[in-house]
Amino acid sequence: MATRCIITGVPGVGKTTVITGALKKLEETGVHYANISFGSFMYETALREGLVQDRDQMRLLAKDDQKALQRKAAEAIAAIDGNVLVDTHASVKTPKGYLAGLPEWVLEALMPDLFVLIETDEDQILGRRLGDPTRVRDMDSYRALASHQSFNRAIAAAYAMKTGCTVAMVTNADHLLEKAVDDLAALLR
Amino acid sequence: MATRCIITGVPGVGKTTVITGALKKLEETGVHYANISFGSFMYETALREGLVQDRDQMRLLAKDDQKALQRKAAEAIAAIDGNVLVDTHASVKTPKGYLAGLPEWVLEALMPDLFVLIETDEDQILGRRLGDPTRVRDMDSYRALASHQSFNRAIAAAYAMKTGCTVAMVTNADHLLEKAVDDLAALLR
Amino acid sequence: MATRCIITGVPGVGKTTVITGALKKLEETGVHYANISFGSFMYETALREGLVQDRDQMRLLAKDDQKALQRKAAEAIAAIDGNVLVDTHASVKTPKGYLAGLPEWVLEALMPDLFVLIETDEDQILGRRLGDPTRVRDMDSYRALASHQSFNRAIAAAYAMKTGCTVAMVTNADHLLEKAVDDLAALLR
Numbered sequence: 001m002a003t004r005c006i007i008t009g010v011p012g013v014g015k016t017t018v019i020t021g022a023l024k025k026l027e028e029t030g031v032h033y034a035n036i037s038f039g040s041f042m043y044e045t046a047l048r049e050g051l052v053q054d055r056d057q058m059r060l061l062a063k064d065d066q067k068a069l070q071r072k073a074a075e076a077i078a079a080i081d082g083n084v085l086v087d088t089h090a091s092v093k094t095p096k097g098y099l100a101g102l103p104e105w106v107l108e109a110l111m112p113d114l115f116v117l118i119e120t121d122e123d124q125i126l127g128r129r130l131g132d133p134t135r136v137r138d139m140d141s142y143r144a145l146a147s148h149q150s151f152n153r154a155i156a157a158a159y160a161m162k163t164g165c166t167v168a169m170v171t172n173a174d175h176l177l178e179k180a181v182d183d184l185a186a187l188l189r
Numbered sequence: 190m191a192t193r194c195i196i197t198g199v200p201g202v203g204k205t206t207v208i209t210g211a212l213k214k215l216e217e218t219g220v221h222y223a224n225i226s227f228g229s230f231m232y233e234t235a236l237r238e239g240l241v242q243d244r245d246q247m248r249l250l251a252k253d254d255q256k257a258l259q260r261k262a263a264e265a266i267a268a269i270d271g272n273v274l275v276d277t278h279a280s281v282k283t284p285k286g287y288l289a290g291l292p293e294w295v296l297e298a299l300m301p302d303l304f305v306l307i308e309t310d311e312d313q314i315l316g317r318r319l320g321d322p323t324r325v326r327d328m329d330s331y332r333a334l335a336s337h338q339s340f341n342r343a344i345a346a347a348y349a350m351k352t353g354c355t356v357a358m359v360t361n362a363d364h365l366l367e368k369a370v371d372d373l374a375a376l377l378r
Numbered sequence: 379m380a381t382r383c384i385i386t387g388v389p390g391v392g393k394t395t396v397i398t399g400a401l402k403k404l405e406e407t408g409v410h411y412a413n414i415s416f417g418s419f420m421y422e423t424a425l426r427e428g429l430v431q432d433r434d435q436m437r438l439l440a441k442d443d444q445k446a447l448q449r450k451a452a453e454a455i456a457a458i459d460g461n462v463l464v465d466t467h468a469s470v471k472t473p474k475g476y477l478a479g480l481p482e483w484v485l486e487a488l489m490p491d492l493f494v495l496i497e498t499d500e501d502q503i504l505g506r507r508l509g510d511p512t513r514v515r516d517m518d519s520y521r522a523l524a525s526h527q528s529f530n531r532a533i534a535a536a537y538a539m540k541t542g543c544t545v546a547m548v549t550n551a552d553h554l555l556e557k558a559v560d561d562l563a564a565l566l567r
Contacts, residue, residue, distance in 0.1 A: 067353065091346075091349070094355055095375075096303055096355040096357060096376060097303065097304070097305075097355035097356045097357030097358070097376070098346075098349065098355060098356045098357070099349070099353070099355045100346075100349040100350050100353060102350070103349075103350060103351075103352070103353040104350060104351055104352075104353075105353075107350070114474055114475065115475070116475075147358070150342070151342065151346055151356070153528070153529065153532060154342060154343040154345075154346035154347075154532040154535070155346035155347075155349060155350055156532075157343070157346070157347075157469075157476075157478075157529055157532035157533035157535070157536055158346055158347040158349075158350040158351075158532075158533075158535075158536040158539075159350060160469070160476065160477070160478040160481075160533060160536075161347075161478050161480070161481060161482060161485070161533055161536040161537060161540065162350065162481075162482055162536075163481070163482075164445065164477070164478060164481040164482075164483075166472055166474040166475035166476060166477045167475045167476045167529070168474060168475030168476070169475075169525070186473075187474060187475070256542070280535075280538070283544055284564075285492055285544040285546060285565060286492065286493070286494075286544035286545045286546030286547070286565070287535075287538065287544060287545045287546070288538070288542070288544045289535075289538040289539050289542060291539070292538075292539060292540075292541070292542040293539055293540055293541075293542075294542075296539070336547070339531070340531065340535055340545070343531060343532040343534075343535035343536075344535035344536075344538060344539055346532070346535070346536075347535055347536040347538075347539040347540075348539060350536075351539065
C-alpha cells in the first residue's frame with residue numbers, strides 16, 4: 001500500500017539533506033518515493049493554467065485564486081500512484097504571522113498518511129543559519145525560533161485531528177545526521 | 190482589500206489598551222477599523238431576536254440556541270464592509286475547562302484573515318491583575334496562567350488550519366506599551 | 379441534561395484509578411455514568427459486524443474499514459441515553475508517530491461536551507511505569523513523555539475547536555489521588 005507523507009521543518013534545520021539521505025537509503029532497498037516540493041508543484045500548476053508568467057507573480061495572486069491553486073495542486077498530488085513525499089512547511093513565518101502550510105482545503109485533498117517534523121535544538125538551527133549566506137532572510141532570535149517550532153507542533157496536532165495521519169518528529173542534531181536519515185527512512189519504509 | 194482580524198488575550202494582559210492605541214494610530218493615517226466586541230455583539234443579536242431580556246440570561250441559553258446565536262453573530266460581522274477587528278477570547282477559562290472562543294461554526298462564518306494573540310510574561314499579568322480590583326474573579330497561579338496562554342497558542346494553530354488566517358503574537362510587556370501598539374498597528378495596516 | 383465526557387491520559391498516569399474513584403463518588407450522590415472503553419467498544423462492534431474473530435485482527439483491518447468502524451462505534455455511543463464517559467487516548471504513540479485518538483469523523487459523531495486530560499509530572503509517570511511490569515512496552519524517556527503530554531494538549535485544543543467541548547486538565551500527582559478523584563467528580567457532576 002502506497003504512503004503519502006508530508007515532510008516539514010523550519011528553514012535551516014537541514015530538511016533537504018535528511019530527505020536526500022533517507023530516499024537514497026530507501027532506493028537501495030527497492031523502496032521508491034516521488035519527491036515533490038509543494039511550492040514548486042503549485043508554481044508549475046499555476047504556469048500550466050496560465051495564472052502566472054513567473055515565480056514573483058505567485059505572491060500577487062488573489063486570495064481565492066491562491067486557495068483554488070493550492071487545492072488543485074493537492075488533488076494532482078493525491079492522484080499520483082505509489083509512494084509520495086511532499087516537501088513543504090508546517091507553517092510559514094510571514095510579516096502578518098504564522099501561515100498554515102496545510103490549511104483544511106489542502107488536507108482534505110491530500111489526506112496524508114504520515115506527517116513528519118524535522119526538528120532540532122534552536123541553538124543548532126541558529127548556528128546553521130549563521131553559516132549559510134542564503135539564510136539571511138531567516139534570521140531569528142532563539143525565542144522566535146522556539147516559538148515557531150512549537151507552533152509547528154501545535155498545528156501538526158490539528159492536521160492529525162483533521163486527517164488521521166500520524167505525526168512523527170525526527171531530530172536532526174549536530175553530528176548525528178546519519179541518525180536522522182535512519183529515523184526518516186524507518187518512517188517511510 | 191478589507192481585513193477581518195480577530196484579537197485575543199487573557200484577562201489582564203492589557204488587550205483593550207493596546208487595541209485603543211493601535212486603532213488611534215491607524216485613524217491618524219486614514220486607516221479605519223470597526224471595533225467589535227464579539228460578546229456584546231452576540232448579546233445585542235440575542236436581544237433583537239427576543240432570545241433574552243438581559244445579559245444574565247445569556248448564560249442560561251440552551252446549547253443549541255447558543256450555537257445558533259454564535260453563528261448568526263459571526264455571519265452578521267462577516268457581512269460588514271471594510272476592515273473589522275473582532276475583540277474576543279482564544280479560549281475562555283470556565284469551571285468545566287477551556288472553552289474555544291471560536292469553534293468551527295463561528296470560524297466558518299467569520300473566515301478571518303488575521304488572528305492576534307496579545308501576550309506577555311505570566312508574572313506581569315499576575316501583577317496587573319493584583320492591581321485591578323475588577324479582576325478578582327480572574328485570580329490564577331503562575332502555572333495556571335502559563336497553561337492558559339499555552340492552550341491559546343495551540344487552539345490558534347487549529348484556527349489557522351481551519352481558516353488559512355495568519356496567527357501573530359504581540360507582546361505587551363511592562364513599560365513597552367508603545368511597542369505593542371506599534372506592532373499591532375503594523376499588523377492591521 | 380446528560381453529559382458526554384471523553385477522558386484520556388498517557389499510559390501509567392493512573393487514569394483508571396482516578397475514573398473508578400470519581401464514578402464511585404458520583405454514584406453515592408445519585409449521579410450515574412456509563413463507563414465505556416472506546417477500544418473495547420470498537421472491538422465488540424467489529425465482532426458483531428463479523429469484521430474480526432479476535433482482538434489481534436483489529437490492527438490488520440484496512441484503513442477505510444477502521445475509519446468506518448470508528449465512526450460506527452462513535453455513533454452508537456452518541457445514541458446512548460444519559461451520562462457517558464468514554465475512556466480513550468488523546469493520541470496514541472505508534473512506531474509511525476502520534477495518532478489522533480479522536481480524528482474528525484469520530485468527533486463529528488460523538489460531539490462530546492467535555493474532554494479531560496489526566497496528567498502529572500513526567501517523572502512521576504516514569505516511576506509508576508517502572509513499578510508496573512505490564513507497562514514494559516510503554517518505556518519512554520522523560521523528554522519523550524513530556525513531548526507526548528504536550529502533543530496531547532495541542533490536539534485537545536483542536537478537538538475543542540472542532541466540537542465546542544471544554545478541555546479540562548486533572549492532575550493525578552503522587553500522594554494526591556483523592557484530589558484528582560474530587561477534581562474529576564466535580565467536572566462530571
